Amino acid sequence: MRYIWNLKGWPNFKWRNDEMINALGKARLAQGKLLSRISSMGLDQNQESRTEILIEETIKTAAIEGVLFDRESVRSSIVRKLGLPSADLKRPDRNAEGLIDVIIDAEENYKKPLTLSRIKSWQASLFPAGYSGLKKIVTGRWRQENPMQVVSGPIGREKVHYEAPPGGQIPFEMKLFLNWWKKGNPFNPARANKKKSPDGLLRAGIAHFYFVTVHPFEDGNGRIARALTDMALAQDENTAKRYYSMSGRIMSERKSYYEILEKSQKGSLDITEWLLWFLNCYTHSIQDSEASIRNIIKKSLFWQKHSQSALNKNQRKVINRLLDAGEGGFEGGLTTMKYVGMTKVSRATAYRDISDMVQKNILAAGAQKGRNVSYELIFPSFD
Known part of the structure; x- marks a missing residue:
């Protein structure tokens, strides 16, 4: 089977501009x-x-690879790294911490040069113990395994979706990749010809495809490819803050994501179809952010309103769960038993905590009374 990296002219990707105009617009x-x-x-x-x-x-880019993180542990790691109040939060997840470091570095330091050592340190951060699941892997270095195949299916009946360049070829391939990145980096003072550089959104899509096709590491290539995508988008938008999640959208289109990657990696140097998929994914991720932004605003207003309210660790945990669910999204409302299930406290303690939040106008009791009473979070209005 011949793959795109076997072709004469690799990695000089091509695309049909006339087909890009509508999607790019x-x-x-x-x-x-x-x-x-x-x-x-x-x-x-x-x-x-x-x-x-x-x-x-963080949660979605890991989930694409089948890695699941606890939301509250991720929250704890992020607020600590951003220097926000972190008292009463859950203990951080060591493996999530490494991925968070990579994402933050890619986005906040988007103007800094991308180097071989920086990419290698990202991959090492993803696997702090040197294991991917139960498998011992090489971290912080290019893979040596030959061949590197992307497969699926039961043992003995595996289907090969893609085979990456041989391990011995990786140093050369990554030098080419970094040279390509540098030439298109809008913050590179030595950038020779800006007119010949691809549009910033197309560059982000190419970077994603290019890196994941080279597949330079034993593991973590997809997560790093998406971090590079975020970095390229930060350079294009000239801001360190994303208000949409490309990984969230890719996760929701995971099947088509892998299908278009496989098709393009087995195709010609014309990657128009991949770039069209990428642009549509980007546009949809921004459209998806509408509901997220509304919820973020409500969360922000909620904590501003209750910034002086004395709340314990368990109360904050439950409130964050209700905020994450969104207005009307916590099915059946909050009950004493659900509070016990989330916090592992006694029913008496759960009742006291809930009553305290009712008195502070954080929760409102529903129509039912007695043992079946349920509570809803009082969301602030900003419309």
Whole structure:
């Protein structure tokens, strides 16, 4: 089987500009509207909004690879790294911490040069113990395994979806990749010809495809490819803060994501179809952010309103669960037994905590009384 990296002319990707115009125009329009709205609402200065998007991006980029993180542990890690109040939060997850470090470095330090050592340190951060699941892997170095195959199916009946370049070829391939990245980096003072560089959104899509096709590491390639995508988007938008989650959208389109990758990796150097998929994914991720932004604003207003309220660790945990569910999204409302299940406290303690939050106008009791009473979080209004 011949793959794209076997072709003469690799890695000089091509695309059909006439087919890009419509998708690129929609993406730019959605981007402009979002950035304008963020600025007018003051969300660009809001750390709560930054926290929520980082939580979403961390959880979803890991989930694409089948790695599941606890939401509250991720929240704890992020608020600590952003220097926000972290008392009463859950203990951070060591494995999630590494991924969070990578995402934050890619987004906040988007103007800094991308180097071989930086990429290698990202991969090492993803596997602090040197294991991927139960398998011991090489971290912080290019893979040596030959061949590196992406497979699925039961042992003995595996289906090979893709085979990456041989391990011995990786140093050369990654030098080519970094040279390509540097030439298109808008913050590179030595950038020779800006007119010949691809549009910033197309560059982000190419970077994603290029890196995951080279597949330079034993594991973690997908997560790093998505971090590079975020970094390229940060360079294009000239801001460290994302208000949409590309990984969240990719997760919801996971099947088509892998299908278009496989098709493009087995195709020609013309990657128009991949770039169209990427642009549509980007546009949809921004459209998806509408509900997320509304929820982020409500969360921010909620904590502003109750900034002086004395709340214990368990109360904050339950409130965050209700906020994450959104208005009317916590099925059946909060009950004493659900509170016990989430916090592992006694029923008496749960009742006291809930009663305290009712008195502080955080919770409101439903119509039913007695043992069947349920409570809803009182969300602030901003419309």
